[in-house]
Amino acid sequence: MFPLSLYNLSSLETISLAINQLHGSLPQDIALTLPNLKILAISGNLFSGRIPNSFSNISTLEKIDLSENSFVGSVPNNLGNLQNLQQFLINGNQCGIGEADDLEFVNSLVNCTHLAGLELTNNGFKGPLPNFKANLSTQLSVLLLGKNQISGTIPVGIENLVNLTELGMEINFLEGNIPFLIGKLPKLQRLFLGGNRLSGQIPSSIDNLTLLYELHLEENNLNGSIPSSIGNCHQLQFLTLYNNSLQGLIPKQLFLISSLSISLDLSSNSLTGSLPIEIGKLKSLSTIDISKNRLSGEIPSSIGDCNSLEHLYMGGNFFEGIIPQSLTLLKGLQDLDLSLNNLSGHILKDVEKLSALQSLNLSFNNLEGEVPTKGIFGNATAIFVNGNDKLCGGIVELHLPACTNHGSTKQEKSNAVRIVLPIIGVILGFFLISSMLTLFWIRRSKSKPPSTPLIGDQFLKLSYKDLFQATGGFSSANVIGSGTFGSVYKGIINQGETNVAVKVLNLQNPKVYKSFMVECKALRNIRHRNLVKILTSCSSIDSKGKDFRALVYEFMPNGSLDDWLHMPVEAHNHSRSLNLLQRLNIAIDVASALNYLHYNCYVPIVHCDLKPSNVLLDRDLTAHVSDFGLARLLLKHDDNSSQTQTCTIGIKGSIGYAAPEYGMGGRATIQADVFSYGILLLEMFTGKRPTDQMFTGDLNLHNFAKAALHVHVMQILDPTLLPKEEQSEEIEEIATNRIKVPSNRTNQLQDCITSIIEIAVQCSMESPKERMNMNDVARGLHLIKGKFS
Incomplete structure (x- = not known):
């Protein structure tokens, strides 16, 4: 706990106890015991409770750092009285959670004459920010409000904070436009607005931020084009604009910013046109990501001048032509992704010599010829060439057809032409006649009323x-x-x-x-x-x-499992609540579906995106697994059942449900589906999403459930699954502080839940080798259901 003896030292000016295991709360009358305190630095501990209102009475305070603790509640509105305060930091707490929408204290603090740093990142503050007053005399240079639940627009008067060097509002619920007046912050060096709902265009006034070296606007709804005026940000080192709706050409001025050295990420937009040859000017840049756009034309050979490049992602566009030879000049290149384009020609043999290359994705293009075998091409797990039907050779693990040697002489070719041409002529004539007859039949069919076959074994024909x-x-x-x-x-x-x-x-x-x-x-x-x-x-x-x-x-009339688990009752036309047996039946249904996909299909299928929103319920609440947009088909290649994916698109899975090996570039496996199922099973019986705010640091849903086995398992159970009499008894037990003797019914319920959580924890183990298979999961759940019923 906090050393109580310190409170007797009325002359104490500095308390620095950062990064320990201290816990407890701060006394609400701290101003009386420590009236001369200047610095309070207790970050990285386990302190909890509310921030004392009496802080405002310690006029000597210069720094308050309460970061990375468990403080709760609102921030006092009277801290603006601390005219000597220079830093106020409460990052990584739980302040604001469950409180009324009131962020007026921000304006109060900003108005502190000497305040230089205000950091409130990663809390639970919500509601709109107040407008900043025009008569501010603040020295504020750092304002960090990211990773909260702040809504509304970027406040009016933000331009009045003229001394700002760093502004962070990322991962909130901000909407509306980025204000044009943000260009009136001449000292700004770092701007974080990503992960919001901002719309409109990137303001051209960005060119006034000549000291800016980090700009993060990713994951918003920004549209329009990238302003060419951004080229005036001569100090820019880091630019991320991915996952917006940006359109138009990439301005060549962007590639003339010689300071760009860390990352340029324009991926997942709708940018069009060709890649400017000026890209070769980025000689210091480490990462370029322009994937998942609508860029076209040939890849400019000038890209070989980006001699510091380590990561290059250009997949998911419409690039055509050959792979430029200049790419082999990038000796430090570690990742190269040219997949999902229209590239043709041969694979450059000199790519073998790129010793730093760790990942090469050339899949789904029109490449042809022989695949090299040396260098990175000798590692089947590091290269992707599927979706190029004309490739041959390569190492055995790629399972490409052997290359044939066409050594025909000119005379042989000439004779072949003489024989083939007449045959082609006959075939073309036959095809022309057939086409005319087919066209006549189609036109005749269109004149008749269309008939749609009934739903049955045959597929419907719908236009x-x-x-x-x-x-x-x-x-x-x-x-x-x-x-x-x-x-x-x-x-x-x-x-x-x-x-x-x-x-x-x-x-x-x-x-x-x-x-x-x-x-x-x-x-x-x-x-x-x-x-x-x-x-x-x-x-x-x-x-x-x-x-x-x-x-x-x-059509599934009862919607998704996610709706039933998490949507408030008032959002439904009628009450939706799944009892334990219904959840167990659904869990068995999903396990049966995965068991079929993994072991009983014509070729094993990995779903890759199992989560409650992809489990649909029919009229009888029977579960149906849906959404196979990320599925992988697997082929067994030997007796050891080693499996390789034959279809690869995008990122596998959803946050919280995706297996940890996916985060490290692992391939799709049935064990990864088992992990997702384990998380889904835990969510069904604890009522907590894997992305719940309580899961931070090393604490996740798996560890949370594992720690509760076996004694405390009923404490993590979704409260709606407890019988009403059990809930009332539990309340009475707490009120009277007595020990309750479990009933047979409670014992039966606890045994059932314990068995289910054990299976879920085993399925969601970090190591794929330690996870169960779906055959054993389905059998185990059937046994649990039999005992419970």
Whole structure:
């Protein structure tokens, strides 16, 4: 605990106890005991409780650092009286959680004449920020408000903080535009606004921030083009704009910022046009990521002049032509991703000589010829060349066809031409006649009223027009879900007799085309009662002449498992609550589906994105696993059942549910699905998401459940699963402080929950080798259900 003897030292000026294991709370009358205190630095401990109001009475205070503790509650509004205060830091606490939306204290603190640093990062503050007054005389240079729940817009008057060198508002719920007046902060060096809901364009006034060396605007809804005026930020070293809706050309002025040396990330936008040849001017840059855009043209050879480049990501665009030879000049290159483009020609043999290269992705292009075998090409886990049908050779593990040696003489070729040409002529003539007959038949068929076959074993035939009418013109009123790859609409077909779910893909996302093919391939030949049933797919042209892709599924009237676990009761038309037996049945359903995918399909399938929102419930609350947009098909290559993915698109899984090996570039495996299932099972019976705010540092959902085995398992159980009489008895036990003798019913419930949590913990082990397989999981859950029933 905090040394109580310190409170008797009224002349004490400095308390520095950072990074220890001290706990307890600060006395609310601290001003009476330590009236001359100047510095209080107790960061990195276990202190809790509220921040004392009496701080405002210690006029000598210059620094308060309470960071990385467990303080709660609101921040006192009267701290603006501390005119000597220079730093106030409470990063990494739980302040603001459960409190009213009141951030007025920020204005109070900012108004402290000598305050230089105000850091409130990673707390639970919510609500809008107050507007900053125009008559501020503050010396504030650092204002960090990131990783909270702050909403509203960037406050009016931000431009009045003219001494700011660092401004952090990242990972909040801010919306609206980035104010143009932000360009009136001439001393700003670091600006963090990523992970919000900001929209509009990047203001051209950014060019006034000539001292800026870090700019983070990623993961917002920014649109428009990248302003060319950004080229005036001559000190910029780090620029991240990924995952927005930016359009237009990449301004060449961006590549003339010679100071760019750490990272340039423009990925996951809708940028178009060619890559400017000025890219070669970035001679000091370590990382370039322009993946997942709509860039086209050839890769400029000047890229070979970026001689400090270590990581280059250009996948998911429309680049064409050959791979430039100049890429082999990048001797320090560690990662190179050119996948999902239209590149042609041969693989450069000199890539073998790039000794630093650790990962090479050339998949899904039009490359041809022989794959080299030396250097990185000798490591099958480090290279990806799938999706290039004309490649041959390479090491055995790649399983490419052998290269054939065409040594024909000119005379042989000439004779072949003489023989082949007449044959081609006959074939073309036959094809022309067949095409004319086919066209006549199609036109004749169109004149007859279309007939849609009933839903059965055969696939439906639905056009864009059919789906447009079925969903009320893709009305927003019929939207039942949305995600990265598109939106899902409720529709009615067969003259109003059949409800369906129509997944319309967002073709602005380059990954969607591959996702569409993967999902079709995965679902085409699989049938199981616990997998969502696909009725048909539609690949057509919409009313505006643009490509249209959609998948049509059987409709699930009870929505997703996520809705039932987490959506408030008042959000439903009726109360939704799953009892223990219903949750156990759903867990068995999902386990059965995964067991089928892993061991009973024509080829093993890894789902890759199992989570409650991808588990749908039918009218009888039977679970159906859905959304195979990230699925991998696996092929067994030898008796040891080593498996290699044959379909690769994008990042595997969702945060909190993805196996830890995915974060280290691991390939898709059935063991990774088992990890996701373990997390889902824990969520079902604890009621806590893996992304819950309580899970910070080394504490996660797995460790939380593991620590509760076996004595405290009922304390982590979702309270809604406790029988009402058990809940009331538990309240009485706490009120009377007596020991309760468990009933037989309670013992039975505890045994059941313990067994389920044990399976979930075993499935979510960090090491894939320690996880159960889904066959044993399904069998174990059936046994638990039998005992409990």
